Amino acid sequence: MSFRESARIVISGAGGMVGRELAAQARNQGRDVLALTSSEWDITDAPAAERFVEPGDVVINCAAYTAVDAAESDEERAHAVNAVGPANIAQACARAGAEFIHISTDYVFSGPKGTPFEINDETAPAGVYGRTKLAGEFAVLTAMPDAHIVRTAWIYEGADGSDFVAVMKRLAAGDKTVNVVDDQIGSPTYAADLVGALLEVADGGIREPVLHATNAGEASRFEQAQAVFEAVGADPARVRPVSTDQYPRPAPRPEYSVLSSRLSAEAGLTPLRPWRDALAAAIAKHGPAAAAT
Numbered sequence: 001m002s003f004r005e006s007a008r009i010v011i012s013g014a015g016g017m018v019g020r021e022l023a024a025q026a027r028n029q030g031r032d033v034l035a036l037t038s039s040e041w042d043i044t045d046a047p048a049a050e051r052f053v054e055p056g057d058v059v060i061n062c063a064a065y066t067a068v069d070a071a072e073s074d075e076e077r078a079h080a081v082n083a084v085g086p087a088n089i090a091q092a093c094a095r096a097g098a099e100f101i102h103i104s105t106d107y108v109f110s111g112p113k114g115t116p117f118e119i120n121d122e123t124a125p126a127g128v129y130g131r132t133k134l135a136g137e138f139a140v141l142t143a144m145p146d147a148h149i150v151r152t153a154w155i156y157e158g159a160d161g162s163d164f165v166a167v168m169k170r171l172a173a174g175d176k177t178v179n180v181v182d183d184q185i186g187s188p189t190y191a192a193d194l195v196g197a198l199l200e201v202a203d204g205g206i207r208e209p210v211l212h213a214t215n216a217g218e219a220s221r222f223e224q225a226q227a228v229f230e231a232v233g234a235d236p237a238r239v240r241p242v243s244t245d246q247y248p249r250p251a252p253r254p255e256y257s258v259l260s261s262r263l264s265a266e267a268g269l270t271p272l273r274p275w276r277d278a279l280a281a282a283i284a285k286h287g288p289a290a291a292a293t
């Protein structure tokens, strides 16, 4: 184990999808882990960060206000969690001499670009969630210029939770047709693969402050849903394409928000495998959903 691999990994938001996976993988690798849920560490509480962060730690912030629709009518809270909270952690890390990795989102972009977004492309968040996450990026790098921001997208763990793949698995186990939008294009990303990238960044050697980490390739939600149906042995023809304007939601979604891994790879981050391979691995690990009764 190198010096950095033996550093303690401190996780905020450890009760969430990425936080749980990160704590599990890091512990499986024999690392020293302090994993704190929202009830143990509220990141909007500035002095709390000082209590948890120690010199030499690698702090990975998995806490966020992720309810994209609810954020539209709750901007103050979304800003507190997505911008002020990460700044609190960055300040504590800078003071203590700890490393800091913060997770951001493809929603800092909104398209329509049509080719994958590079790290330095102009951001243009379409809604409150993306705006507050972008404010978080600025706040973190202002407080700690050598922090890392890892942007990712369309995360799923594929178990029996509420992520897109889990929902499609449950629908595939039924017998109804399912309408899924085909005009939102993104980068489906397996939480386990993202966590591999986060731990690679944690181990040091990558200088680029902003990185992109998503499974390779791009898909519409419709294509992703069809791929889930196929993977669990259901008929993909039961998934029907519809347009976003048939399903209005409080928050606008980017029509195209694919993240390019090109500059991250040049900076030394191992590119994540193609999204269909990752999906197959997730389904193989967690299995199909139980048939509806």
Ligand SMILES: NC(=O)c1ccc[n+]([C@@H]2O[C@H](COP(=O)([O-])OP(=O)(O)OC[C@H]3O[C@@H](n4cnc5c(N)ncnc54)[C@H](OP(=O)(O)O)[C@@H]3O)[C@@H](O)[C@H]2O)c1
Residues within 6 Å of the ligand: 012, 013, 014, 015, 016, 017, 018, 019, 037, 038, 039, 041, 042, 043, 044, 061, 062, 063, 064, 065, 066, 081, 085, 103, 104, 105, 106, 133, 152, 153, 154, 155, 156
């Ligand atoms: N999911 C995606 O598709 C996606 C895509 C791109 C980027 N991301 C980013 O990836 C990161 C991880 O997201 P995720 O998918 O794991 O989200 P998640 O499952 O919603 O987890 C977020 C966690 O943050 C916690 N949290 C909320 N407010 C907090 C606070 N004030 N202090 C401490 N913890 C707080 C939540 O706890 P409670 O449940 O108790 O509130 C929850 O456990 C986030 O930065 C997110 O913006 C996610």
